[in-house]
Amino acid sequence: MNTPNETAITIRMHEADNVVIVANAGGLKAGTLLDEGTRLLDDVPLGHKVALCDIAAESTVVRYGEVIGYALEPIARGRWINESMVRMPDARLLSELSTEVRPAPELPPLQGYSFEGYRNADGTVGTKNVLALSTSVQCVAGVTDHVVRRIKQELLPRYPNVDDVVALNHSYGCGVAINAPAAIVPIRTLQNIARNPNFGGEVMVIGLGCEKLLPTRLIPEEQVLRLAENAAEATEIRPSPILSLQDEAFNGFGEMVDGILQLAEYHLEKLNRRTRETCPASELVVGMQCGGSDAFSGVTANPALGFAADLIVRAGGTVMFSEVTEVRDAIHLLTSRAKSPEVAQALIDQMDWYDNYLSLGQVDRSANTTPGNKKGGLSNIVEKALGSIIKSGTSAIVDVVEPGERVRKRGLNFAATPASDFICGTLQLAAGMNLQVFTTGRGTPYGLSMAPVIKVSTNKTLSRRWHDLIDLDAGRIATGEATIEDVGWELFHLILEVASGRQLVAADRLGLHNDLVLFNPAPVT
Amino acid sequence: MNTPNETAITIRMHEADNVVIVANAGGLKAGTLLDEGTRLLDDVPLGHKVALCDIAAESTVVRYGEVIGYALEPIARGRWINESMVRMPDARLLSELSTEVRPAPELPPLQGYSFEGYRNADGTVGTKNVLALSTSVQCVAGVTDHVVRRIKQELLPRYPNVDDVVALNHSYGCGVAINAPAAIVPIRTLQNIARNPNFGGEVMVIGLGCEKLLPTRLIPEEQVLRLAENAAEATEIRPSPILSLQDEAFNGFGEMVDGILQLAEYHLEKLNRRTRETCPASELVVGMQCGGSDAFSGVTANPALGFAADLIVRAGGTVMFSEVTEVRDAIHLLTSRAKSPEVAQALIDQMDWYDNYLSLGQVDRSANTTPGNKKGGLSNIVEKALGSIIKSGTSAIVDVVEPGERVRKRGLNFAATPASDFICGTLQLAAGMNLQVFTTGRGTPYGLSMAPVIKVSTNKTLSRRWHDLIDLDAGRIATGEATIEDVGWELFHLILEVASGRQLVAADRLGLHNDLVLFNPAPVT
Ligand SMILES: [Ca+2]
Ligand SMILES: [Ca+2]
Ligand SMILES: [Ca+2]
Ligand SMILES: [Ca+2]
Ligand SMILES: [Ca+2]
Structure with a gap:
């Protein structure tokens, strides 16, 4: 708790709010006088809410200008409002939502920003040069793990332009x-x-050879097309990119491994010829996510990320926000931001699909919040959602990408995914993400080997303690050392540096990489 | 296909069968005369069915003495019956099943068999000595993978009695x-x-520190008890077995890793004091599974495994068979084998739960079969199930273990799990399995790092080709080189050798280990 002469720092998000949150690293003690005249009746931890006026039982608790709950008991001015004192509002009826849209006018274009990326034949641009071993079935994972180790040791040193070799196990x-x-x-x-x-x-x-998911379903169509073209032009003999372990050509494990190493070498040679070239910032496809959120997520890191998202959109790039259960309770603020009534309806449809999915499992969107969220000051999913959607910035929502689909339009997209960190990351990779920004308040050692992940802390306590795991500290916004715009610009520049391979993110520097986690709403057998 | 003077080998499972399967490695050619007088009208591949009499449209196709389907067209004697000619029977109504039981009389005890195992404080016996890093949340996997590499390199060499270090990622x-x-x-x-x-x-x-699944829920109660006892007796100071990455004590990644290494060393020291001692075969807890099945699974490997299962039961040990969707269509043959009407009802209840689970996803038990099964000669899930349950042997079913539960009774248990290979393996590990037997016809490079897996091939073609991946060849049964009893005894002896650490299974020799896959029938958020 604060020493008597420490100045109270509190944050109010909207003029209609009847609460503020405490931003002093050690919290604030009972008796402390806030600038606006309220005297604290309780000790209030960092990130937690204080009542700015007497709130009668059943009256509204307002943050971000929105009702985040109803007082379960009379709450006196100056009291610490913890989650047990607040009843969560019911979920908004989706059928009552309007699809009328009032999207923001187009933001002024931002020119002259670029990064050094790998341009691909299909027009996309990579930020890394990775050999991926995709797998059509879970049982081959032991073999691919073994082979990846061998490729890294025996082959990779000879292909210096290739950054990494990754098994896409699942x-x-x-x-x-x-x-x-x-x-x-x-x-x-x-x-x-x-x-x-x-x-x-x-x-x-x-692949294995007897699995349900045919390996042919996993090759990009372009690759098949190029294969046919090359054959026609007879310029090059391209081997099949598919290798099945049950293939009768392989006598035992040793031959399988040799077969895979040989195929890997062919692809490594191709990848090794890739070089970085200057690409406009419009080629960025940035996935945004938050995880291990606290009350500062919606105050520091997510607003700064929203500002950076607007910069990317202004530069002509693509940005995705996600996490359906963290959008559900703020959906009324998003439908009007859609580019068209069809996009607004698509947003509602995704909420509806997820409502049904959850209710089949006999739960609802309130299953989202974690003990960590609550310790961090978030009362419920409504408050969490309001802080989560801020990362979408202010621009129009141009499209809705369903789970597993590829992004189709430049600008701000809603990629409908679960909030679960690695499921969201996996789906954003499928959508075509070439870089991810991950904001965290409690801290998570999140990392992906397929695309760089910039981790932004919402508070200084975390960025100090996890000095080697956090890439950017947005906690300076709460202390007044930096503005949202300052950190937003810093993040935008950092994105360009990382996308250019000039700066390694913490997860890549330490080699912290998590496996893919697929979203499978269908049964197993 | 066979040369003209190769002798036709076919297998009939039951006197009531109107089909046989072809056991010649290359299949049999049209025109070949079978021993019992049928002349083949088609080329018939290995493992596929031949009609032994004219079968009228809508008449029954019978194998294992059970109806596996109805002819969709008239099928002449000598024709190859492939799956497109057979309509699958409807699922048996669970409500019409009887819980009357006629369990087999107790089998004669088998004495004098033992293995060298690690006896634990809780009375269980291990077949390996493994340091496990359990995890309470997915996001720590990058860190645990990193630390396991470090432990293996830096610490493990100093603890020669410890076999392995494994992160239980999920x-x-x-x-x-x-x-x-x-x-x-x-x-x-x-x-x-x-x-x-x-x-x-x-x-x-x-753990992380903000996850929903509290790390304290993952420590065995015995460990907590011992912790308290030790504290009371002051004989030893036992550190908490739980380490959370968000712990404020850790300044950065380096300190986290040091903290984990230190804790690992404490546990390695304990584990290093474990020694193998002679334990009766009654301490075996063997999980049984099939994967990549073909028509020989039910003829060679599974019957031999069933024979070995009976031996283990006779020796007082514990055996589990599993895979609900492969039991569902043979459930009427199993309820009567239950020890009591309550166990019979528990079997039916598990089928019912799974029926509902699948129907929520708008599928049924026929979703089980794979393209590989069909290529291997299995027409449908009914035929597959009849071949699958043979591995349960002949003894009484003493108990039903629900998914994720621990086995409670010695003898033959039904551990209700999905058929999905690694989900089944994960649930059998949770049930307390100390060794697994996995039968395969098509071949899968299955392996677990937590318990040895003996892979048994159903046919010689596979065991020859995968000479370094298969541990035991049951294909000799089809060619008449060995009987079911021969291979069953071989397997039993092999189980004791592997359980004693005297013989390494192929997967362990090659280091082929797949990750755990949890069964989560609930939604993600
Ligand atoms: Ca989130
Ligand atoms: Ca998340
Ligand atoms: Ca892994
Ligand atoms: Ca099976
Ligand atoms: Ca299986």
Whole structure:
């Protein structure tokens, strides 16, 4: 708790708010007088809410100018409002939402920003040069892990322009209900991940040979087309990018591994010829996510990310925000931002799909919040959602990307994904993301080997403690050392540096990489 | 296809069968005369069915003495019956099943068999000595992978009695609906995996600190009790087995890793004191599974495994068969084998739960079969199920273990799991399995780092080609080189050798190990 002569720092998000949050690193003590005249009746931890006026039982608690709940008991001015004192509002009826739109006028274009990227034959641009071993079924993972180790040791040193070798292991492909309607989600996710710009169209697929998910479904169409073209022109003999372990050509494990190494070498040679070239910032496809959120997420890191998102959109680039359960309770603020009534309806449809999905499992969107969120000062999913959507910035929402689909339009997209960190990351990779920004308040050692992840802390306590795990500190916004615009610009510049390969993110420097996690709303068998 | 003077080898499972399967490695050519007088009208591939009499349209096709389907067209004697000619029977109504039981009389005890195992404080016996780093949330996996590499390089060489260090990574713990009714399944799975006998009660848990699944839920109760006892007796100061990355004590990644290494060293020291001692075969807890099945699975490997299962039961040990969707269509043959009407009802209840689970996803049990199964000669899930349950042998079913639960009774158990290979393996590990037997016809490079897996091939073609991946060839049964009893005894002896650490299974020799895959029938958020 603060020493008597420490100045109270509090943050109010909107003039209509009847609460502020405490920004002093050690919290504030009972008796402390706030600038606007309220005297604290309780000790209030960092990030937690204080009542600015007496709130009668059943009256509204307002933050971000929105009702985040109803007082379960009379709350006196100056009291610490913890989550047990607030009843969560009911979910807004989707059927009552309007699809009338009032999108923001186009933001002024931002010119002259570029990064050094790898331009691909299909027009996309990579920020890394990675050999990916896609897999059509879970059971080959032991073999691909083994082979990746061998490729890294024996082959990679000879291909200095290739950054990494990655097995796209997952738990799908067999033992699953592949004809269930919802199976489309994991299947197109795997199909589209193979097309991620960082793999340069040189993905190889390791299959077994008896799986339900046919390996041919995982090769990018372009790769098949190029294969045919090359054959016609007879300029090059391109081997099949698919290798099945049950192939009768392989006598034992040793021959399988040799076969994979040989195929890997072919693709490494191709990838090694890729070089970085100057590309406009409009080629950025940035995924945005938050995880381990606290009350500062919506005050510091997410607003700064929203500012950077606007910069990317102004530069002609593509940005995705996601996490359906963190959008559901702020959906009324988003539909009007859609480019067209069709996009507004698509937003509502995704909320509706998820409501049904959750209710089949006998839960609702309130299943989202974590103990960490609450310790961090977030009362419920409504408050969390309001802080989460701020990262979308202010521009018009041009399109809605369903789970596992590829992004189609430049500008701000809503990519509908679960909030679950690695599921969201996996789906954003499938959407074509070439860089991710991840904001965190509690701290998570998040990392992906397929695309760089910039981790932004929402508070200084975390960025100080995790000095080697956090890439950018947005906590300076709460202390007044920097503005949202300052940190937004810093982040934008950092994105260009990382996309150019000039700066390594913490996760890549430490080699912290998590596996893909597929979203499979269909049953297993 | 066979040369003209190759002798036709066919297999008939039951006197009531009107089909046989072809056992010649190259299949049989049209014109070949079978022993019993049928002349082939088509070329018939290995493992596929031949009609032994004219079968009228809508008449029954019978194998294993059971109706596996109805002819969709008239099928002449000698024709190859492929799956497109057979209509699958409807699922048996569960409500019409009887719970009357006629369990087999107790088999004669088998005495004098033992293995060299690691006896644990809780009475269980391990077959390996493994340091497990359990995890309470998916996001720590990048860190645990990093630390496991470091432990293996820096610490493990100093603890020669410890076989391996394994991170129990998974996709659960956060971003999930932890209060959904079905969440009990993944949660108790993780709880019980930490209690697997191969980890010697020395599991450590790496958590984040804000996850939904509290790390304290993952420590075996015995460990907590011992902790309290030790404290009371002041004989030893035992550190907390839980380490959270968000712990304020850790300044950055380097200190986290040091903290984990220090805790690992404490547990390695304990584990290093474990020694193998002679234990009766009654301490075996063997999980049985099939994957990549063909028509020989039910003829060679599974019957031999069934024979070995009976031997283990006779020796007082524990055996589990699993895979609900492969039991569903043979359930009427199993209920009567239950020890009591309550166990019969529990079997039916598990089928019913799975029927509902699949129908929520708009599929049914026929979603189980794979293209590989069909290429291997299996027409549908009914034929597959009849071949699958043979591995249960002949003894009484003493208990039904729900997904994620621990086995409670010695003898033959049905552990209700999906058929999906690694989900089944993960749930059998949670049930307390100390060794697994996996039969395969098409071939899969299956392996687990937590318990040895003996891979048995159903046919000689596979065991010859995958000479370094298959541990035992049951294909000799089809060619008449060995009997089911011969291979069953071989397998039993091999189980004892592997359990004693005297023989390495192929997967361990090659280091082929797949990750855990949790069964989570509840939604993600
Ligand atoms: Ca989030
Ligand atoms: Ca998230
Ligand atoms: Ca892994
Ligand atoms: Ca099976
Ligand atoms: Ca299986």
